[in-house]
Amino acid sequence: MPSPDLSRTILIVEDNNIIRDQIVAILEMSGYTAMAAANGSDGLRLACQSRPALIISDVMMPELNGLDMLRDIRQNPELDHTPIVLLSGLIATEDIRKGLELGASDYLIKPFRITDLLQVVSRHLQFSH
Amino acid sequence: MPFPPSSLKPQRPGRPGRPRKFSPFVVDKDNVYETVVEELKCVVFKTDTEGRWLFLSRAWTDITGYSVAQSTGQMLTKFLYPEDRDRVMDLFKPLIERSKEECRHEVRYMTRRGGFRWLECHARLALDEDGQPDGIIGTLTDITDRKLVELQNRNLILAQECTADGIALLNELGEYTYLNQAHVKMFGYESAADLLGKTWREIYHPDEIARIEEKVFAALTANGSWTGSATAKRLDGSTFPEELSLTLLPNGGLVCICRDATEKVASARALHASEARWQVAVESVRDGVWDVDLTTGAVYLSQGWKGLLGLSDDQLTTTWAELSTLMHPDDVKDAPETDDPHCVLKTGNYDAEHRMRTADGTYRWLLVRGKALFDETGKPVRMLGTAADTSDRRQVHQQLLANLAREKELSEMRSQFVSMASHELRTPLAALTLTLEFLASYSTRIDANALEKGLTSANDSARRLSSIVDDLLLLDRVNQGQLNCAAVPVNLADQIAMLASDPYFTDAQRKRFTITCNPPSLQARLDPQLLRYMLLNLLSNACKYSADDAPVILRVSQASGAVVFEVEDSGIGISEADQARIYSLFFRGGNVGARPGTGLGLMVVKRCVEAHCGTITFRSSAGQGTSFTITIPS
Numbered sequence: 001m002p003s004p005d006l007s008r009t010i011l012i013v014e015d016n017n018i019i020r021d022q023i024v025a026i027l028e029m030s031g032y033t034a035m036a037a038a039n040g041s042d043g044l045r046l047a048c049q050s051r052p053a054l055i056i057s058d059v060m061m062p063e064l065n066g067l068d069m070l071r072d073i074r075q076n077p078e079l080d081h082t083p084i085v086l087l088s089g090l091i092a093t094e095d096i097r098k099g100l101e102l103g104a105s106d107y108l109i110k111p112f113r114i115t116d117l118l119q120v121v122s123r124h125l126q127f128s129h
Numbered sequence: 130m131p132f133p134p135s136s137l138k139p140q141r142p143g144r145p146g147r148p149r150k151f152s153p154f155v156v157d158k159d160n161v162y163e164t165v166v167e168e169l170k171c172v173v174f175k176t177d178t179e180g181r182w183l184f185l186s187r188a189w190t191d192i193t194g195y196s197v198a199q200s201t202g203q204m205l206t207k208f209l210y211p212e213d214r215d216r217v218m219d220l221f222k223p224l225i226e227r228s229k230e231e232c233r234h235e236v237r238y239m240t241r242r243g244g245f246r247w248l249e250c251h252a253r254l255a256l257d258e259d260g261q262p263d264g265i266i267g268t269l270t271d272i273t274d275r276k277l278v279e280l281q282n283r284n285l286i287l288a289q290e291c292t293a294d295g296i297a298l299l300n301e302l303g304e305y306t307y308l309n310q311a312h313v314k315m316f317g318y319e320s321a322a323d324l325l326g327k328t329w330r331e332i333y334h335p336d337e338i339a340r341i342e343e344k345v346f347a348a349l350t351a352n353g354s355w356t357g358s359a360t361a362k363r364l365d366g367s368t369f370p371e372e373l374s375l376t377l378l379p380n381g382g383l384v385c386i387c388r389d390a391t392e393k394v395a396s397a398r399a400l401h402a403s404e405a406r407w408q409v410a411v412e413s414v415r416d417g418v419w420d421v422d423l424t425t426g427a428v429y430l431s432q433g434w435k436g437l438l439g440l441s442d443d444q445l446t447t448t449w450a451e452l453s454t455l456m457h458p459d460d461v462k463d464a465p466e467t468d469d470p471h472c473v474l475k476t477g478n479y480d481a482e483h484r485m486r487t488a489d490g491t492y493r494w495l496l497v498r499g500k501a502l503f504d505e506t507g508k509p510v511r512m513l514g515t516a517a518d519t520s521d522r523r524q525v526h527q528q529l530l531a532n533l534a535r536e537k538e539l540s541e542m543r544s545q546f547v548s549m550a551s552h553e554l555r556t557p558l559a560a561l562t563l564t565l566e567f568l569a570s571y572s573t574r575i576d577a578n579a580l581e582k583g584l585t586s587a588n589d590s591a592r593r594l595s596s597i598v599d600d601l602l603l604l605d606r607v608n609q610g611q612l613n614c615a616a617v618p619v620n621l622a623d624q625i626a627m628l629a630s631d632p633y634f635t636d637a638q639r640k641r642f643t644i645t646c647n648p649p650s651l652q653a654r655l656d657p658q659l660l661r662y663m664l665l666n667l668l669s670n671a672c673k674y675s676a677d678d679a680p681v682i683l684r685v686s687q688a689s690g691a692v693v694f695e696v697e698d699s700g701i702g703i704s705e706a707d708q709a710r711i712y713s714l715f716f717r718g719g720n721v722g723a724r725p726g727t728g729l730g731l732m733v734v735k736r737c738v739e740a741h742c743g744t745i746t747f748r749s750s751a752g753q754g755t756s757f758t759i760t761i762p763s
Binding site: 016017018019021022023025026029038039060065088089095109110111112113114 | 548551552553554555556557558559560561562563564566567570571574579582583586589590635677722724
């Protein structure tokens with residue numbers, strides 16, 4: 001089994017199983033390697049293990065929420081450069097501002113189109129390499 | 130009696146500067162006369178027919194200071210006080226014209242030192258041996274001292290006449306011997322003559338006369354004087370209040386000083402009336418009036434305090450320290466120091482709102498305002514003011530503040546709700562659109578399995594959306610008060626089976642459920658839609674607020690005449706502080722973290738239960754889990 005190309009590995013953290021599965025499917029169709037977690041705690045553990053090139057995370061999740069996971073990742077010296085895209089139904093500017101302050105690289109507001117997702121992914125993977 | 134002519138010859142009497150010795154043993158008739166004349170205190174004189182001094186005795190020098198030698202031969206008029214000169218010539222005229230034998234008058238003669246002396250002149254015409262007038266002879270007596278006393282008396286009488294007080298003198302019979310003009314007018318008479326010789330009884334009515342004779346005279350006799358008031362009578366019979374001062378004289382007479390007291394009495398009455406009005410005002414207002422004597426600490430409280438604090442009459446006179454004990458302990462710090470009212474007085478004003486204990490032990494809010502009065506050294510001596518009951522206003526104020534806080538909280542909750550509802554709607558919407566777009570975009574690259582999975586996902590997302598919309602509509606019905614219960618007979622086992630497979634739940638959640646129905650054939654009359662909503666909510670909460678793999682139990686059972694639904698989890702629980710509010714609109718527990726929710730579910734569940742005339746209760750402790758019990762009468 002070939003080891004995944006880490007420069008194209010993307011971690012998806014999302015509690016809604018449909019959205020999570022669809023994003024994984026879309027990214028794999030586009031040639032990326034995708035891995036998924038259903039909450040912040042699992043997401044953080046997976047990030048530490050796999051060092052993905054990009055993390056896409058929902059904000060409101062059980063266990064550890066997206067913002068808390070973001071904070072933990074930014075405090076981890078091995079992960080602090082990993083771009084993180086927040087995914088949220090929260091449209092309040094206050095929440096977006098809070099996410100960006102904590103170190104989010106970008107955000108997508110639900111519902112979003114496939115092209116929006118792929119553009120964001122492509123943009124941040126380019127920057128990180 | 131004329132002097133012998135020889136004695137009128139001008140001659141120098143005796144040796145100057147040394148009194149002549151008079152010897153009774155020397156009998157020389159001329160010498161005797163001369164000695165007598167020279168020793169007299171009065172001046173003996175003779176003039177010629179022109180009015181020149183022919184003879185002046187030695188007293189002339191003693192009185193006027195002019196020497197006899199210098200004066201003799203000079204005109205008499207030259208020595209008269211200028212204003213009296215013409216008058217004297219007129220006075221002598223009847224003598225010279227021989228129409229009168231003698232004359233007497235009082236005139237002023239000038240003194241050598243520039244002043245004058247009053248001299249009384251007794252004079253008669255001097256005749257020669259042929260019986261023809263050859264001058265005037267007479268005496269001049271110094272009456273200056275008497276004149277001054279007379280003048281003083283006249284001034285005194287003038288003063289008595291000018292004063293506004295009535296002054297009268299009465300003899301031992303009580304008859305008026307003197308009345309000043311004020312006294313006369315005060316009693317309505319024209320002149321003093323109308324009352325002179327009449328007794329004081331003339332100016333009093335019989336009743337007052339009797340009182341004066343009995344009471345006043347007794348005091349007068351005992352003390353020598355009396356001061357008081359009486360009712361006097363005017364000439365026209367009208368009466369007036371009189372202030373009277375009587376002094377008994379040694380001769381049995383009386384000095385009476387009186388004053389018309391009509392205005393004084395009127396102003397005293399007006400003052401009394403004004404004080405009475407003030408008193409009535411103070412006693413009749415609902416507010417309390419307080420008055421502290423700072424020198425003694427004594428406090429006077431008006432009748433209004435009875436209504437304010439329910440004080441009894443004997444408590445209306447109290448002390449500052451005692452009054453302070455009624456103050457609410459929490460308010461004492463805001464109030465003036467209880468043992469030192471002076472500290473209030475640095476500014477001279479007191480303005481505070483605090484609670485005071487009433488007779489029944491409850492507290493009322495009083496707005497207490499006051500002002501200090503200072504003596505001439507600036508020391509506060511008295512403090513007085515009002516106290517008004519502001520309890521009602523205060524209560525309204527507190528209520529308004531509470532309402533405002535509640536409104537603010539509600540507003541924040543609504544804002545949070547909009548945000549949450551948005552998230553709740555957007556998540557399944559995102560799932561649906563993403564799935565549909567995926568199917569459309571990659572239709573040529575996906576297999577049948579993936580297509581079926583995608584379609585199922587889209588279907589689930591659409592139903593989830595639909596269920597959220599149902600919730601919101603149900604909430605709207607609750608808010609509009611239009612939640613109706615359409616109860617129909619239902620088989621509970623069937624209903625529960627449907628619930629367990631409801632697409633609202635994920636497969637992972639379903640795996641956690643342990644559902645029992647005892648007896649399995651249990652029937653009840655229920656609204657299936659509302660029942661679904663109630664149980665869905667409780668089960669969903671149980672999943673949401675406990676660990677991802679923790680069991681969730683639903684027990685349906687029968688009790689006496691009722692169906693009982695129990696939903697139990699082992700999750701985060703509800704803190705004691707939150708338990709009272711969990712059914713409130715938009716309320717969410719403090720320990721929910723980022724778990725999605727609208728703060729609507731339990732409120733709507735409660736309304737659904739109530740629509741079935743049932744009850745909902747719960748047992749919970751933070752960190753230990755929660756168990757909800759719904760009881761619906763069958």
